[in-house]
Amino acid sequence: MLPKIGVFAPLLAAIAFANPFGHSQVYVAPRQVWNNATKYEVKTPPLTTNWTYTIGTDPWQEYPRPQLERSQWKSLNGIWKYENASSPDAVNSPPTDLDNGSEVMIPSCLESGLSGIQSNTSFASWFLTNFDVPSDWSGEKVLLNFGAVDYEATVFIDGKQAGFHRGGYFAFTIDITPYLSNNGSFATRQNGAHELLVFVHDPTDTAIIPVGKQTTSPSHIFYTPCSGIWQQVWIESAPATWVSRFDVAAGMDGKVDVNVISIPEGSAEAVEVEVKDKGSGKVVGTGSGTSNTPFSFTVSSPNLWSPSTPTLYDITLKMGNDEISSYTGFRTIEKGEVNGVQRPLLNGKFEFLFATLDQGYWPDGIYTPPNREAMIFDLQTLKDLGFNAVRKHIKIETALFYQACDALGLMVIQDMPSLPPKGDSFLPNPDQQSEWERQLVLMINQQKSFPSIVTWVIYNEGWGQLYATTNPEFNLTSVIRTLDPTRLIDSTSGWRDHGAGDFHDNHHYAAPQCGTPFYSILSTPFDPSRIGFQGEFGGLGHNVSADHLWLVPQAVNSINQTYEISADLKTYNYRAHRLLDELREQTELFACSGAVYTQTTDVEGEVNGLLTYDRRVLRPDVEMWKKDIGALYDAAAGRA
Structure with missing residues (x-):
């Protein structure tokens, strides 16, 4: 060591x-x-x-x-x-x-x-x-x-x-x-x-x-x-005939859409579904159908899921001798016009999405958190600061991660893991593109029943994105809408934006450019037919002692590549206050509907996290950040 x-x-x-x-x-x-x-x-x-x-x-x-x-x-x-x-x-x-x-x-x-x-x-x-x-x-x-x-x-x-x-x-x-x-x-x-x-x-x-x-x-x-x-x-x-996948989507109107995939493939087994109040265990709705054929039923006047009221309902599914426990939350996420501006609507109302870029890395476990307590620590820290979302950045987590977001009331912007960003000479051939698209479909089908997930992201900053002769994000957006019509789609988060999807997503460090009439290199002019979104901004760094650094030469030698570094926490929080206030102004003046701050924690050579990589130092002035984040939501409410 x-x-x-x-x-x-x-x-x-x-x-x-x-x-x-x-x-x-x-x-x-x-x-x-x-x-x-x-x-x-x-x-x-x-x-x-x-x-x-x-x-x-x-x-x-x-x-x-x-x-x-x-x-x-x-x-x-x-x-x-x-x-x-x-x-x-x-x-x-x-x-x-x-x-x-x-x-x-x-x-x-x-x-x-x-x-x-x-x-x-x-x-x-x-x-x-x-x-x-x-x-x-x-x-x-x-x-x-x-x-x-x-x-x-x-x-x-x-x-x-x-x-x-x-x-x-x-x-x-x-x-x-x-x-x-x-x-x-x-x-x-x-x-x-x-x-x-x-x-x-x-x-x-x-x-x-x-x-x-x-x-x-x-x-x-x-x-x-x-x-x-x-x-x-x-x-x-x-049992001999068993449930291999259970898709459930519950909307703000109480409609519950169900699809039960059973093995052996092609079987048509009788299915019964009960929705229960999590606290009392009282059955509040039932539905029946057959496996491998979608069906729907309605729950009367459900309590809705949102970041402020993350209400969940238990589900019991019976198919022959196979009995499954599950859960859902009633919520509707969609794009809609509010006072002439395209907005993300949660349960019919404009919801400003304020997330962190969440890499999901750990110094002791890399991709695997040490335990569930550690995993939830990150999410609870964000919730306590006032964030209402996380952008799960080009990684897919364990199902227990999304369950925790469901329970805490953190909306999830879910990225598809990218291909290696090694430039145009490393772009996929047709077979490699087909395999990446197959896995994109796997992601949608595996994760689409978690109520906290509100948006799918196809491409990040052009990494692995074909563009010279074709723009595959248009077709992929259509594929995702067919697989899951219940969520928004951010087809290209940053850079190679050709107009697909629900968001016009700009990346800019350190200051935001969110739904504004100004933009910088690698971005495109704001498209008012889509939701104005700041997919990445911030990235404010802060020096720490060696006790909190990933002591690997390549990482330490790259610290100066951090977008901006403050000498002390007082300066760090001053800069953060200015950026959050600028984002508030853009929400009041222009078409900003949400943003992703970089990032939840430091990772290896990056020292721009709200938390250090070891999770032992929280950089934000908590009361200041809570006040500034609250002002973002107030500004959005003023536009609604």
């Missing part, structure tokens, strides 16, 4: 130093052997948080999928075995010495201290655990679930390939029953448990895949990558 030294100036001197792969249905020779085994312990990262050394070896025990929850389930999180693999082709040569691998924490990023590995870059990896199936699940399906694996996962059960998944941000489920059973009873290995072996291939930004801010060469606004099984793993029991 690097020593703690000085503050910013002496610190710089002191530390100057997709292609698819083949698959096999069974193990094949030659086989590898685990080596360099180590017992699990948290590796000291370049920076810690208050949670780093508190997670234990049984992390994230909350049910991972709160909108499709079954009562019979078992977490497979905890200590697994790990081995680095030589190449993607190693999938054909699984290891055999299953007891001598290094220990790794699941879920985690292999590059993180919390993983116990803290590798530099992990392009190919093996993961192993054993599990048993509760005896009272006999006769049921056994479903194996992964919250997310970055990037490609090949799954083996007891030596046979059971499934394959591509996409580093998406949950997937494998029916592993055929690989466990023998004449109707579960077969077990000699130690009484089944073997789960997962091969992961993650090219990060060496290939043109959805990667967000991850890079193999971290510096400035691009950060340490995340490889491996970074979200939860669990098994659960289900």
Whole structure:
């Protein structure tokens, strides 16, 4: 670990130093052997948080999928075995010495201290655990679930390939029953448990895949990558015909739209849905239909969801012998004209969207927060300051993140993870573009039932955006509207804006240019037919001591690239007050309908967060920021 030294100036001197792969249905020779085994312990990262050394070896025990929850389930999180693999082709040569691998924490990023590995870059990896199936699940399906694996996962059960998944941000489920059973009873290995072996291939930004801010060469606004099984793993029991997806959308008029996807595909099973008051458990509405066919029903006079009243209702879904617990919130988000200006309307009223750019990075966990408490700490900090939204920036979070936003009343502007922003020579070919679009559809279908999500963002600042001969955002906007007509679409957040979507989204540091008759380079003149929005602004930096910095040379050496740096917190808050006041004036004078302040926390070499990267220092003068943010909402109300 690097020593703690000085503050910013002496610190710089002191530390100057997709292609698819083949698959096999069974193990094949030659086989590898685990080596360099180590017992699990948290590796000291370049920076810690208050949670780093508190997670234990049984992390994230909350049910991972709160909108499709079954009562019979078992977490497979905890200590697994790990081995680095030589190449993607190693999938054909699984290891055999299953007891001598290094220990790794699941879920985690292999590059993180919390993983116990803290590798530099992990392009190919093996993961192993054993599990048993509760005896009272006999006769049921056994479903194996992964919250997310970055990037490609090949799954083996007891030596046979059971499934394959591509996409580093998406949950997937494998029916592993055929690989466990023998004449109707579960077969077990000699130690009484089944073997789960997962091969992961993650090219990060060496290939043109959805990667967000991850890079193999971290510096400035691009950060340490995340490889491996970074979200939860669990098994659960289900009947022969089971619910694989439950889409629900509830509007301000009380209408509830439901679509239940069942397995086997194409089945048409009777479905019953009950909506219950969360406090009393009283049934307030019911509906029925069949699986794989959308249907609707109405709840009379529901209490509406909003940032000030984040009311949620419990749902019970029954399809044959499969019973699911879920929830929803009644709200309507749309674009509408208010006094001659296009506005975002929440439940029929102009709602000024004020968010932070939320990267979702942690110094000890990289993509994976240490625990749920830490994850909610960030969101509660924003809520306490007066923000009513977050822009989840080119990353997709665990379902528990969106559940927390639902419960706290934070609207979510959800980005699609971008392709690597390496310039025009690294733009996608037709196959790569098709795969990125496939994963865009996965994002919409996976996240669209969370009431807190109000906007989808397709492209960020032109990263991976084709533009020379075609503008794909127009067609993609239409695709998203078909998949989810209940939300707004920000087709291009910043830069290459050709007129698609509901927002005219300008990025400008540090001062805002929100729905104004003036603009700067890389932007376009304001389009009054769309919502005026400041997709990014601010970025005010502030020096901190080495105790709160990500002590990695490339990161420290890039601190001076921060958009603007203040020498002390008094100056930082003075500058913030001026920017927030300017945004208020633009809301009063022009067509500004919302903005995204950069950013929630510092990340590696960026020191422009409301919180430092370790979450130990809150920069804002809380009362000043609350007053200034309140003035934004008052200005918007004055225009409504």
